[in-house]
Amino acid sequence: MNGGPLQRIRVWDVPTRAFHWALAVAVVALVVTAKVGGNAMAWHFRLGYLVLALLAFRVLWGLVGGRWSRFSSFLYGPGSVRAYLRGEAGPQGRFDVGHSPLGALSVFALLAVLAAQVGTGLVADDEIANQGPLYRFVSGDTAAAATGWHAGYGQWIVISLVVLHVLAIAFYRLARRRDLLGPMLSGDKRLPAGTPPSADHAGTWGLAAVLLAACIGAAVWVASLGG
Template sequence: MTQHTVRIWDLPTRIFHWALAACIVGLVITANVGGNAMVWHFRLGYTVLALLVFRLVWGLVGGRWSRFSAFLYSPARLLQYLRGAPHPEDGIGHSPLGALSVFVLLAVLAAQVGTGLLSDDEIAFAGPLTQYVSNAVVGLATNYHKDIGQFLVLSLVGLHVLAIIFYVRVRKQQLIRPMLDGDKTLPEAAAPSRDDALSRIAALVVLALSAGVAWWVSSLAVPAF
């Protein structure tokens, strides 16, 4: 049977994926260490904010299989996949179940970053947006960020890792290597994602603008005296 090697994940998407994973690990470590490590917790939080803004934009203009339109499935399509009757394209980019996990994880991370910007440990560190809301809102955001939000992030990351192990070991699907080199070996030809010099330059521009947004948010913090 003829096999087709297709570029599925463009370089910007792959860098985003691994950078986000590294930041999540760093955020968990710094949150639990506390103390002076919270300086890095904030820095990593702003980095995740920039990454999320980048992914939002790249989901609209990025490579073919990185766009949200490529894995925005209907509930019927998801049920069909869960019943063991997948669509031929379900194995190219994100599957319906994988797409659902991506959207949920991005939403939970956005909520975690957002509540972090509104949190206050009442000791030495406060998010840059605490001055714009009431104490009640700050309290709710802080409690969510420290408890519910952290639990949700860790749970979803754990499920994500377990799902990867299941698909690699049990279903013998390539998931890790394509996120490293960008290519998938498919039984049928498929439209590749654009991943040339011009698209990578565009990604750098989007990343720079996203970093600018994160920097602007961080600049809203009241200077400590």
């Protein structure tokens, strides 16, 4: 990136920020309701359907969302990861605009693990009072394996990734003097003039609303399959 005076550039559009915070709250609530159990499991299922809708939305938004929210902006090869770790500039010097190579790996890992957690939850059976809506479509062995993963390794991997995410934010703030939290609240970063911004206006918000409504509808339909 060229040197020069810095200015506020819109990096994270409103839909991306709303997704981020909604997912954060939902995941924490999912862990809490799972630990509480009992009547809280009704909310655990509702939150699971919400996360399903949010993940589907993020996949779509990764294709048509704001410039720096699109997957194409943070799909890095091994060479870019090595360059970042060595402190070198990335293609056109843009490692620090959207997600860095390590940040991108964290994002993809968290999305993948959450997708696996939701997927296993949809076919899980705790053999007490709770079954996923797709339980009847799989064999008993598949349901048992999915339940074991969902309540065991999957849960702890999600918790571990969330903790690592928080620690990474703290590390960058304290050791690198880089604020990762502020831009996810305001949407803006101070960057060199000429850095291309993400589109963030009524048109993009309308598109996001339509996509989210479709994803919520799909999640409600999946929930209805449980009878």
